[in-house]
Amino acid sequence: STQSTWDIMSKKSGVKQPSDGNVIRIPPNRYIHVLDNNENIRRIVIGPDTFVKKEHESVIKGPEDMIVLPPDHYCVVSNPVVREKGVPKMNQYKEFQIRLGREEIRKSEDFPEPFPLYPGEELIKDITPYKVVENNTALIIRAIRDFAETHAGDKWLFKGPGVYIPKIDEEVEKQIEAIIIKQNQALKIKAIRDTEVKGVKRKAGEIWLEREQGSYLPSVDEEVITPIEGKVLTDKKALHLRATANFKDKYAIDRKAGEEWLVTKEQAEVHIRDVYEDIVGEVKLTTLAKNQYCVVIDPVDKEGTPQLGKRELRRGEATFFLKPGESLKSGIQNVRVLSEHQSLLLQAREDFLDESLKRPAGCKWIVRGPREYVPPVEVDILEERQSIPLDENEGIYVRNIKSGEVRTVKNTVYMLTADEVLWEKELTDEVEELLAVQASGGGFAPVVVTDAGARTYKQDKPADYKRDKTRAITFRAPHNSAVQLFDFKSKKSRIVFGPDLVMLQPYEEITVLRLSGDVPKKENQLKNLALLLGPDFMTDQIIVETSDHARLFLRLAYNWKFEVDHTSLETESKIFAVGDFVGEACKTLASRIRGAVSGATFDLFHKRSTEIIQDAVFKKDDKGNYHPFLIKTNNLLITSVDIQGVEPVEESTRKSLELSVKLSIDITSKTQEDKARHEAERLEQQAKGEREKQAIDDEAEAEKKRITLYQYQATSASVETTGKALATARAKAEAAEINGKAEVNQAQLQVDALKITQKAELELIKSRNEAEENHNKAMTELEISTQKELAAIEASKFQKTIESLGKDTLIAMAKAGPEAQAKLLKGLGLKGYMIIDSKNPINLFNTAQGMIASVPEASSIPKQIFVPITFHSSIPVSYTHLTLPTSDLVQISVVAVSLKKK
Numbered sequence: 063s064t065q066s067t068w069d070i071m072s073k074k075s076g077v078k079q080p081s082d083g084n085v086i087r088i089p090p091n092r093y094i095h096v097l098d099n100n101e102n103i104r105r106i107v108i109g110p111d112t113f114v115k116k117e118h119e120s121v122i123k124g125p126e127d128m129i130v131l132p133p134d135h136y137c138v139v140s141n142p143v144v145r146e147k148g149v150p151k152m153n154q155y156k157e158f159q160i161r162l163g164r165e166e167i168r169k170s171e172d173f174p175e176p177f178p179l180y181p182g183e184e185l186i187k188d189i190t191p192y193k194v195v196e197n198n199t200a201l202i203i204r205a206i207r208d209f210a211e212t213h214a215g216d217k218w219l220f221k222g223p224g225v226y227i228p229k230i231d232e233e234v235e236k237q238i239e240a241i242i243i244k245q246n247q248a249l250k251i252k253a254i255r256d257t258e259v260k261g262v263k264r265k266a267g268e269i270w271l272e273r274e275q276g277s278y279l280p281s282v283d284e285e286v287i288t289p290i291e292g293k294v295l296t297d298k299k300a301l302h303l304r305a306t307a308n309f310k311d312k313y314a315i316d317r318k319a320g321e322e323w324l325v326t327k328e329q330a331e332v333h334i335r336d337v338y339e340d341i342v343g344e345v346k347l348t349t350l351a352k353n354q355y356c357v358v359i360d361p362v363d364k365e366g367t368p369q370l371g372k373r374e375l376r377r378g379e380a381t382f383f384l385k386p387g388e389s390l391k392s393g394i395q396n397v398r399v400l401s402e403h404q405s406l407l408l409q410a411r412e413d414f415l416d417e418s419l420k421r422p423a424g425c426k427w428i429v430r431g432p433r434e435y436v437p438p439v440e441v442d443i444l445e446e447r448q449s450i451p452l453d454e455n456e457g458i459y460v461r462n463i464k465s466g467e468v469r470t471v472k473n474t475v476y477m478l479t480a481d482e483v484l485w486e487k488e489l490t491d492e493v494e495e496l497l498a499v500q501a502s503g504g505g506f507a508p509v510v511v512t513d514a515g516a517r518t519y520k521q522d523k524p525a526d527y528k529r530d531k532t533r534a535i536t537f538r539a540p541h542n543s544a545v546q547l548f549d550f551k552s553k554k555s556r557i558v559f560g561p562d563l564v565m566l567q568p569y570e571e572i573t574v575l576r577l578s579g580d581v582p583k584k585e586n587q588l589k590n591l592a593l594l595l596g597p598d599f600m601t602d603q604i605i606v607e608t609s610d611h612a613r614l615f616l617r618l619a620y621n622w623k624f625e626v627d628h629t630s631l632e633t634e635s636k637i638f639a640v641g642d643f644v645g646e647a648c649k650t651l652a653s654r655i656r657g658a659v660s661g662a663t664f665d666l667f668h669k670r671s672t673e674i675i676q677d678a679v680f681k682k683d684d685k686g687n688y689h690p691f692l693i694k695t696n697n698l699l700i701t702s703v704d705i706q707g708v709e710p711v712e713e714s715t716r717k718s719l720e721l722s723v724k725l726s727i728d729i730t731s732k733t734q735e736d737k738a739r740h741e742a743e744r745l746e747q748q749a750k751g752e753r754e755k756q757a758i759d760d761e762a763e764a765e766k767k768r769i770t771l772y773q774y775q776a777t778s779a780s781v782e783t784t785g786k787a788l789a790t791a792r793a794k795a796e797a798a799e800i801n802g803k804a805e806v807n808q809a810q811l812q813v814d815a816l817k818i819t820q821k822a823e824l825e826l827i828k829s830r831n832e833a834e835e836n837h838n839k840a841m842t843e844l845e846i847s848t849q850k851e852l853a854a855i856e857a858s859k860f861q862k863t864i865e866s867l868g869k870d871t872l873i874a875m876a877k878a879g880p881e882a883q884a885k886l887l888k889g890l891g892l893k894g895y896m897i898i899d900s901k902n903p904i905n906l907f908n909t910a911q912g913m914i915a916s917v918p919e920a921s922s923i924p925k926q927i928f929v930p931i932t933f934h935s936s937i938p939v940s941y942t943h944l945t946l947p948t949s950d951l952v953q954i955s956v957v958a959v960s961l962k963k964k
Contacts, residue, residue: 084115086125093178094124103157104181128176131189135170136228138187142166143180150180158182167230195222198240198277203232217282240277246292246332248273257283269337292332293341300383301325301333302342309338322386323366342386350378350394355436357391358384373439400431403449405477414440426480449477457534459568461485468568470534485568486531492574496591498527500538537564537572543592544626546573546638557634559626560592573638578645581617585645593637596623597701600644604652605711612664613711618675619704620651625697633697640696647698651691654678672705679703 088094088109097104100118107113108128115121129137144151144159153159160182168177179185195201201220205212209231217235220226226234243249249272253264259281264270271290272278280286293301302324305317313329317338324345325333335341350356354377361374362385373391376382384390398406406429410421416438421427426444429435437443450458457472460482468485478484489497529535539545539560548555551569558564566572572591579587582603601619608614627633640646658678659667667674679700680688691700864872 086113086115086121087111088113088125091128091130091176092125093128094126095122095181096120097122101155103155105156106158106178106180108178123181126178128178129168129173129185129189130176131168131170131173132191133170134192134225135189136167136192137185137189138230139166139168139179140164140184140186141182143183165230167228169227193226193228193234195220195224195226195237197223198279199237200240200279201226201237202235202282204235205232207231219279219281221279238279240279241286241289242277243272243275243289245275246294246334247275248290248292248334249278250287250290250337251280252285252287253283254285255283257281259284271334271337273334290334292334293344294332295325295327295330297327298347300327300345300347302345302386303335304340304342304386305338306340307338309336311336311339324383324385326383345383348382348384348390348394350376350380352379353397353399353434354378354394355397356394357439359389359391360387362386362388375436375439377436398435398437398443398446400429400433400435402430402432403475403477405430405447405449406435406437407444407447407480408437409442409444410440411442412440414438416441428480430477447478449475451475455536455563455565457565458532459485459487459534470565470567472534472565484532487535487566487568488531489535489571490574492589493572493591494529496574496589497529497535497537500591501527535566537566537591538562539564539592540594542595544595544634544637545592546635547571548573555635557638559628559634576642578642578648583645583648585642588644593624595626595637597621598623599704600648601706602648602652604655606656606659608659608662608664608667610663614659614664614667615707615709615711616655616675616705617707618651618655619706620647620700621702621704622647622698622700625692625699637696640698643693643696643698646695647693647700650693651679651700651703671708675703675705 086094088107088111090110092109094107094113095104096107096113096115097120098118099120104122109125113121131137141160141162142164144161151159158180160180162182165186193201199222203218203220205214205216207214212231228234241249251270251272253259253266253268255266257264259270264283269287295301302322305319305321307319308317310316312334317323322342348356356376358374358376360368360370361372362368366385368387377397400406408427408429410416410423410425412423414421421440428447452458452472452474454473457470458476459468460471460476460478461468461484462482464481537545539558539562541561543560545558545560545564546555547558547564547566547570549567549570555573564572575588575590575593576586577588577590578585581601583600599619599621601617603615603617606614606616624637626637655675655678658674662670662674676688679691680703681691682688692698693700
C-alpha cells in the first residue's frame with residue numbers, strides 16, 4: 063500500500079520515488095494520514111514537509127490535496143474535529159477529537175485558507191457554490207432537527223433576490239417561482255394549516271382569492287389551487303351567480319347560501335368569481351324594439367324579492383337583464399298588427415277590467431282588425447284567425463260550440479265568431495283513397511290479389527296529397543256519370559249526374575261502387591265513386607259444352623249503356639239498384655249463352671257460333687233485326703255481343719301442339735350451332751399458323767440483337783477494368799499525400815495549443831493573485847474606514863447626549879432617589895420598620911435615613927449602628943447591621959441572623 067501511495071503522490075507532485083520507499087516528500091497544500099501501529103494512533107502530516115516513515119508507522123491516506131474553498135462556496139464534512147478557537151482539539155491519547163455521527167458545513171468565509179481532512183473526517187458533499195436565489199423565486203427550507211425556536215419538520219421560505227448560505231440543521235426542499243397575477247386574474251389559494259397572510263388569519267382548509275396584480279410567492283402554509291380568469295362584462299352581457307355558502311362578496315353585500323344574483327357592468331367591468339360563487343351562466347341583454355313586448359313570469363321587485371305566480375308586461379322600447387328566477391313566456395313577441403281580414407281569439411285567465419268592460423275568468427271574445435294589440439297579462443291569445451275567402455264552389459264546415467250545430471259556409475268571405483270553430487269531416491279510408499285517386503287523374507282503383515288471397519287496391523295516390531278536413535269535400539263527377547249521396551241526418555239520398563261538381567254537406571256520404579273485373583269476371587275487383595252510364599264494353603270468358611260434349615273456352619265482349627229517364631226521380635235512382643251491375647250482367651248473359659250452345663253440336667257451333675250466341679242474347683223481329691237486351695232491374699241495356707276467341711278446353715291437344723313447336727325450334731337451333739362451330743375452328747387454325755410464323759421471325763431478330771449485346775458487354779468490361787486500376791493507383795497516391803500533410807499540420811497545431819495553454823495558465827495565476835491582493839487591500843481599508851467612522855459617531859453621540867442633558871440635570875438625577883426616600887420616612891416619623899408574624903422569622907427591613915439622622919454627614923469615618931431588639935425566646939430573632947459611609951449617599955447593608963431557642 064505504501065508503494066502505491068507513493069506512486070500516486072509522485073505522479074501528482076512530480077517528485078521521484080526514493081529507493082527505500084520510506085521517505086515521502088509532501089508538497090505544499092497536501093497532507094497525509096499516518097498510523098502509529100504501536101499506539102494505534104492516527105496523526106496528520108501537512109506539507110510542505112519530508113516525512114520519513116518509521117517501521118511501526120504506515121501511511122493510511124495521502125498524499126491528498128487540501129480542500130480549497132473559492133469565495134461563496136461550501137462543503138460538508140462528516141465526523142468533524144472539535145475546535146477550540148479555531149484549533150483542532152486533541153484528546154488524552156493525543157488523537158484528534160471528532161464528533162462522531164455529526165456533520166459540519168464549512169464555508170469559504172470561515173475557511174479562507176486551504177484545509178486538510180483530519181483522521182476520521184470525510185467529505186460527504188463536494189465543493190458547492192452558494193445557491194443564488196433570483197428575484198420572484200424562493201427556496202422552501204425544512205428543519206431536519208430542533209434548533210433555537212424551530213422544530214424538526216418546520217418549513218419556511220427564503221425569498222430572493224439573495225444568496226442562500228446553507229446550515230447544518232436545515233435542508234432545501236425545493237425551489238418555487240412566483241406566480242404572476244395578470245390583469246383581470248386572481249389566484250385561488252387554500253391554507254394547508256393555520257396561518258396569517260397579509261395580516262389576515264386563515265384557518266386550515268380555508269380558501270380565498272389573491273386579487274392583487276403582480277408577482278405572488280405562496281408561503282409554505284399555502285397551496286395554489288388554480289388561477290381564475292375574470293369574466294368581462296359588457297353592456298349586453300351579465301353574469302348569473304349562485305352562492306355556495308354564506309359570505310360577503312367583493313361588493314360588500316351579504317350573500318346567503320343558495321342565493322342567486324346578477325353582476326352587471328354597472329358593478330364591475332370584469333368580475334372574478336369568488337371561492338363561494340358558482341357561475342350559473344351568462345345572461346344576455348333582453349332588448350325590446352318599439353313594436354315588441356314580452357311577459358315576464360315570476361318577476362323580481364325592486365327589493366330583489368321574486369313575485370312567484372305573478373306576471374309582468376314589458377313593452378318596448380326597453381332593455382333589461384332577466385334576473386334569476388325570471389323567465390319569458392313565449393320569448394320576445396311582436397305586437398300583434400291585425401289587418402281587416404285578421405282577428406284574435408282571446409280568453410281571460412282571471413277577472414279584469416278591459417277598457418271599462420268587465421271580463422270574467424274563462425270569457426272568450428274576438429278582437430278584429432285593423433289595429434295593434436298587446437294582450438294584458440290577464441289574457442291568453444288562443445289563436446289568430448284569418449278571414450276565409452270562399453268561391454262559389456268552395457266551402458268550409460263550421461260548428462257552433464254552444465249549440466253543436468254544424469253547417470256549410472260557401473261563396474263568401476267568412477270570419478269565425480268566438481263561439482265557432484272549424485269542423486273536420488271524417489271519411490272512411492276507402493273514400494279518402496278514391497278521392498286521392500281522382501285528384502291524381504285516375505278514375506277507379508284496381509284490385510291486386512296477393513299470394514295469400516288477400517285483396518288490396520292499387521292506388522296511384524300522389525305523395526303530396528293531403529285533404530284539409532275542414533274544407534267542404536268536392537268531387538268532380540265525370541261526363542256521363544252519376545254519383546249517389548246519402549244524408550244520414552235527413553235520411554235522404556240524392557243523385558248528381560256529370561259533368562258536375564259535387565259538394566258534400568256535413569252529414570252526407572258518397573256511395574262507393576264495388577264492381578267485378580278481370581277475365582273471367584271476379585267480384586270486388588274495382589272500386590269507384592261515380593257510376594259511368596256508358597256506352598262502354600266489358601269482356602268475359604266462359605266455358606260452354608256442346609251437345610256432343612265438346613268443351614270450349616269463349617272470350618266475349620258486351621257493349622252496354624244505362625237507360626236513364628231524367629224526368630222521374632224513381633227512374634234515376636233505379637240505376638243504383640244493383641251494386642255490382644257488371645257481375646250481375648255477365649252472369650245473366652253467360653247463363654243464356656250456355657243454354658243455347660248446349661243444344662248445338664260442335665260442327666254446328668263452329669259454323670254458326672255468332673248466330674247462336676246473338677239468338678241467345680237478343681230478340682229478333684220479323685224482319686230479322688236484333689233488338690238490345692234490357693235488364694229491367696237497373697235499366698242496363700246490352701247493345702251487342704262480340705266473340706273474341708274460341709279455344710278447346712282439353713289439355714292433351716294443347717300439349718301435343720306445344721311439343722311439335724318445340725321440336726321444330728330445337729332442330730333449327732342445332733343446325734345453326736354446328737355451322738357456327740365449324741367456322742370458329744377454321745378461324746382458329748388460320749390464327750395459329752400466323753402466330754407460329756411470327757414467333758420464328760421474332761426469334762431470328764432476337765438472336766441478332768443478342769450478338770450485338772455481347773459485343774457491347776465485352777467492350778464495356780475492358781474499359782471498366784482499365785479505369786478501375788488507374789483510379790485505384792491515383793487514389794492511393796493522393797491518400798498518402800493527404801495523410802502526410804495532415805500529420806504535419808496536427809503536430810504544428812499541438813505545439814501551438816500547448817503554448818496557448820501555458821500562456822493562459824500563467825495569465826490566469828497572475829490575474830488571480832492580483833485580484834486577491836487588491837481585494838484584501840480594499841477590505842482592510844474599508845474596515846479601517848468603518849471603525850473610524852463608528853468611533854467618531856459614538857463620540858459625537860455621547861457628547862451631544864451630555865450637552866443636551868446639562869450639568870444640573872445630571873446632579874439632580876443623582877440626588878433624586880436618596881432624597882425622595884429620606885423625605886418619605888421623615889414624613890412618616892419613622893427611623894425603621896419590621897414585619898413580624900407568629901410562624902416566620904422576624905425580618906427587619908431597611909432602616910431609613912431618619913434612623914441615622916444623628917450621624918454627621920461630613921464624617922469621613924464609616925460608622926456602624928446596631929439596633930437592639932428584644933424578642934420572645936420562643937421565636938427566631940433577626941437583627942440589622944448598618945454601615946454608613948461619609949458621603950451624601952447612604953449605603954445600608956442588612957444582615958439577618960436567626961436564633962433558635964435552646
